[in-house]
Amino acid sequence: MHNSGISIWFFIGVLLTIYGAMILGYGVFELAVGRTANVILANLHAPVWWGALLLALGLFYGVRFRPGRDS
Amino acid sequence: MLGLVSPALAASLRSAPAAVFAFSAPSLAHLTALDISVIAIYFVMVIWIGFYLKSKANTSEEFFMAGREMTAWIAGLSFVSANLGSLELMGWAGSAYQYGILAAHWYWIGAIPAMLFLGMVMMPFYYVCRTHSVPGYLKLRFGQGSSTVAAVSFAFMTVLMSGVNMFSMAKVMQIVLGWDLTFSIVVSSLAVAAYVALGGLRSAIFNEVLQFVLIWGGALLVPILGLIEAGGWNGLKARIAHNIATQLIPAGDYTHMWRSMGHFSDNPMGIHWTGIVFGLGFAISFGYWTTDFLVVQRVLAANSLRSARMAPVIGSFFKMAVPFIVILPGLLGLVVLQNADGSHMLLHGENFVAAHAGEGLHSYNDVLPLMMVRYLTPGLLGLGITALIAGFMSGMAGNVSAFSAVWTYDIYKPHMVKNASDQHYVAVGRWATILGVVVSIAAAYSVRRAPGIMDYVQALFSFFISPLLGAVLMGMFWKRATKAGGFWGLLIGTVTSISLFAWVKIDPSALHYVAFSPDAKDMAENMYRALWSVSVCVIVIFVVSMFGKARPIAELNGLVYGATKLPAEEPVPYYKNEYFWLVIALVCFLALNIYFW
Numbered sequence: 001m002h003n004s005g006i007s008i009w010f011f012i013g014v015l016l017t018i019y020g021a022m023i024l025g026y027g028v029f030e031l032a033v034g035r036t037a038n039v040i041l042a043n044l045h046a047p048v049w050w051g052a053l054l055l056a057l058g059l060f061y062g063v064r065f066r067p068g069r070d071s
Numbered sequence: 072m073l074g075l076v077s078p079a080l081a082a083s084l085r086s087a088p089a090a091v092f093a094f095s096a097p098s099l100a101h102l103t104a105l106d107i108s109v110i111a112i113y114f115v116m117v118i119w120i121g122f123y124l125k126s127k128a129n130t131s132e133e134f135f136m137a138g139r140e141m142t143a144w145i146a147g148l149s150f151v152s153a154n155l156g157s158l159e160l161m162g163w164a165g166s167a168y169q170y171g172i173l174a175a176h177w178y179w180i181g182a183i184p185a186m187l188f189l190g191m192v193m194m195p196f197y198y199v200c201r202t203h204s205v206p207g208y209l210k211l212r213f214g215q216g217s218s219t220v221a222a223v224s225f226a227f228m229t230v231l232m233s234g235v236n237m238f239s240m241a242k243v244m245q246i247v248l249g250w251d252l253t254f255s256i257v258v259s260s261l262a263v264a265a266y267v268a269l270g271g272l273r274s275a276i277f278n279e280v281l282q283f284v285l286i287w288g289g290a291l292l293v294p295i296l297g298l299i300e301a302g303g304w305n306g307l308k309a310r311i312a313h314n315i316a317t318q319l320i321p322a323g324d325y326t327h328m329w330r331s332m333g334h335f336s337d338n339p340m341g342i343h344w345t346g347i348v349f350g351l352g353f354a355i356s357f358g359y360w361t362t363d364f365l366v367v368q369r370v371l372a373a374n375s376l377r378s379a380r381m382a383p384v385i386g387s388f389f390k391m392a393v394p395f396i397v398i399l400p401g402l403l404g405l406v407v408l409q410n411a412d413g414s415h416m417l418l419h420g421e422n423f424v425a426a427h428a429g430e431g432l433h434s435y436n437d438v439l440p441l442m443m444v445r446y447l448t449p450g451l452l453g454l455g456i457t458a459l460i461a462g463f464m465s466g467m468a469g470n471v472s473a474f475s476a477v478w479t480y481d482i483y484k485p486h487m488v489k490n491a492s493d494q495h496y497v498a499v500g501r502w503a504t505i506l507g508v509v510v511s512i513a514a515a516y517s518v519r520r521a522p523g524i525m526d527y528v529q530a531l532f533s534f535f536i537s538p539l540l541g542a543v544l545m546g547m548f549w550k551r552a553t554k555a556g557g558f559w560g561l562l563i564g565t566v567t568s569i570s571l572f573a574w575v576k577i578d579p580s581a582l583h584y585v586a587f588s589p590d591a592k593d594m595a596e597n598m599y600r601a602l603w604s605v606s607v608c609v610i611v612i613f614v615v616s617m618f619g620k621a622r623p624i625a626e627l628n629g630l631v632y633g634a635t636k637l638p639a640e641e642p643v644p645y646y647k648n649e650y651f652w653l654v655i656a657l658v659c660f661l662a663l664n665i666y667f668w
Binding site for chain 2: 016
């Protein structure tokens with residue numbers, strides 16, 4: 001969307017930020033209590049790095065395409 | 072997703088009754104509060120988007136064409152996403168488990184050439200004539216008769232496919248999560264009806280882009296972790312070979328795409344490379360990607376001719392990458408899935424599983440949910456399930472928004488109420504969306520009662536798509552094609568396809584003639600029948616047109632190659648030039664096919 005209004009990328013940024021925070025939060029919780037879920041390769045702590053990735057992407061898109069900013 | 076349903080999922084829907092009443096079957100996945108929160112937040116987001124966009128969907132141009140303001144990236148991503156439903160995700164993962172990497176043909180040769188052709192060659196005509204739909208183009212080129220035939224068949228089929236989508240999703244949610252069928256159908260259709268009726272095409276496109284991102288975010292981790300566990304691509308190939316040698320899985324060439332295409336009997340799909348290249352690569356894929364209004368509508372919404380050409384090119388890169396999240400999990404399932412006791416888990420066809428109900432067996436279509444449950448922790452699993460739900464909903468939304476546009480512009484306006492105000496047609500569009508969802512629900516319950524309908528839905532779709540391809544190609548590239556030629560070509564091409572289908576259904580040995588070999592199997596029938604109907608349509612258009620009078624060239628401006636003055640495009644740096652990216656896409660496409668030869 002090139003005129004005024006909220007860009008789809010902002011909505012995507014918001015959603016990825018929320019999901020990234022939730023998943024990263026769970027991953028950190030696992031590390032804190034020292035117990036992982038009953039899944040294969042749990043020792044790789046995927047929620048931590050995948051959650052962090054989603055959070056980073058979400059923040060990037062959310063800030064870059066925030067309403068009112070000229071894109 | 073439309074029309075190119077994997078064989079594994081088609082079989083699963085045929086055996087629906089057994090699974091529908093399997094109350095005692097435990098669900099594959101167990102959701103925690105975190106997972107449910109992830110799913111709930113997704114629904115809140117899509118409804119929020121619908122309400123936000125309602126204020127931007129007040130004219131028919133805004134409601135049906137998204138104001139023709141979409142950038143190349145948004146048009147391109149929604150173009151691929153509209154096609155990437157969860158029938159794809161689950162069904163093709165299941166087909167990859169069953170047939171190996173052959174299934175990737177439907178993503179590479181079965182899509183990329185057609186997408187690139189649409190963008191670079193056909194878009195100028197669709198875009199310059201400012202049509203709102205493919206039947207709209209046919210009306211300008213061949214008159215109301217051809218347009219109405221195409222519009223009615225498209226409207227009917229797209230709502231039917233929406234219902235099939237809805238039922239498939241409900242069944243998946245029942246198997247994977249234990250959700251009641253009616254609950255899934257009601258919740259998903261209310262959500263889709265709400266955001267499409269409110270925000271029109273713009274809302275459907277926004278949600279498709281969102282869903283595309285979620286699908287990657289939710290499903291990409293599975294092949295990444297799977298490859299780590301299997302030891303990379305080479306490790307995967309070695310383990311497949313080991314499992315074949317120890318008879319844990321059926322023998323077959325799971326990791327080569329073209330080597331076994333020399334003869335029908337060399338590969339488990341029972342196809343030949345000519346069927347793949349000309350039937351799938353041309354007749355079926357061009358028929359779908361260049362004329363199916365669901366996908367073309369997204370490109371028509373682009374903000375300039377350059378964006379309209381770039382959109383399918385951008386989409387092609389993502390389409391080429393989809394096998395990574397669809398085919399690869401299916402292949403990985405061949406080596407990593409285990410039963411509770413640690414022994415190798417073998418998946419089976421739906422009929423086998425239904426016949427051995429209660430023994431804890433799983434079907435091919437369960438491969439993706441099983442892989443998700445294997446690797447994904449709470450939160451990530453919710454995201455994976457949301458990706459599946461999002462995929463189904465984007466499919467339904469795409470269907471009802473396309474139905475609404477075709478109903479309003481190509482059926483209601485020319486035949487029912489001809490000169491009403493713009494506001495009237497926007498209102499009709501909103502109500503048509505609701506109507507589309509209601510009819511889809513009826514179709515979903517029909518499929519539940521009579522799962523054999525699935526075969527016929529697929530065939531119905533194929534009856535119209537290939538002749539339509541013939542009509543559009545002749546219309547765009549041959550000035551001499553007349554109105555009568557277009558009409559009769561469409562009609563006779565369709566009758567040819569129906570007749571061949573009926574002939575093979577009544578006498579299965581007829582497949583030997585249709586596909587030119589006694590070793591051809593069902594998959595081949597689709598491909599060769601498509602080739603026949605395109606050919607017949609083109610020949611009929613040619614012959615009938617030669618007996619008629621061509622339209623004056625002046626009338627064909629914007630519609631036909633050679634009679635159209637294309638707008639000049641400003642020069643741009645090479646990295647913004649669509650021809651540059653076309654070449655890169657072609658190189659990637661060829662490299663993939665060579666690497667996985």
